[in-house]
Amino acid sequence: MVERNHLQMSVKRQAELLGVNRASIYCKPSDQEDKDIELMHLIDEIYTRWPHYGYRRIRxxxxxxxxxxxxxxxLRLMRRMGIAGLCPGPNLSKRNHQHHVYPYLPRGVKPESPDHVWGIDITYIRMKGRFMYLVAIIDWYSRYILRWELSETLEQSFVIRALKRALATRKP
Structure with a gap:
């Protein structure tokens, strides 16, 4: 919108009328921004395919x-895009000493037949933007999954529901 070689109006006056800084008129856009955008598209493509890759592997x-x-x-472009490689946080294997440690009750007990010893496990499944929780009730002798339930929240109701359904079909 600014004509630098206008005969009747200076660049300064044109900048005042447009309400822009005069330095932005003289600034020439660099092709570095275009290269950054192309590179950011490539980084996004790689990160979408391998979200656990950090900046070193992406490079x-x-x-x-x-x-x-x-x-x-x-690294600078990934920070600008707001992405980072997915990795576990520090000290995840250290236990909290304030939590009670429950004794292992079936120590020395060997499962000798189906429905002799059952086990239960709760784990999480990472979904896009959230977590789902899975509970499984397992027969230790046959290693058969008797019942499983999936929930969006880690509440005890879905665990009890899975246990009641397992008890309705089998008797330990």
Missing amino acids: VVLRDRGCVVNKKRV
Whole structure:
């Protein structure tokens, strides 16, 4: 909208009328932004396929695809995009000493027939943007899953429901 070689109106006056900073008129857009956007599309494609990759591995994949880029630039663009490799947090295997430790009751008991010893396990399944919780009731002798339930929340109701359904069909 600004004509730099206008005969009757200076660039300063044109900038005042448009309400823009005069320095932005003289600034030429760099092609670096276009390269960054192309690179961000490639990073997004790689991250969508392998969300556990960090900036180092993404850089290796980009290098294999023919892009010459260093890891600091990949890290900067990933931060700008708001993405990071999925990895476990620190100290996840350390137990909380304030929690009560329950004794292992079936110590020394060998399952000798079906329905002799049952076990139960609760785990989570990572979904896109949330978690689902899975409970499974297992017969230790046959290693058969007697009943399982899936829930969006970690409440005891779905565990009790799975146990009641297992007890309705089998008797330990």
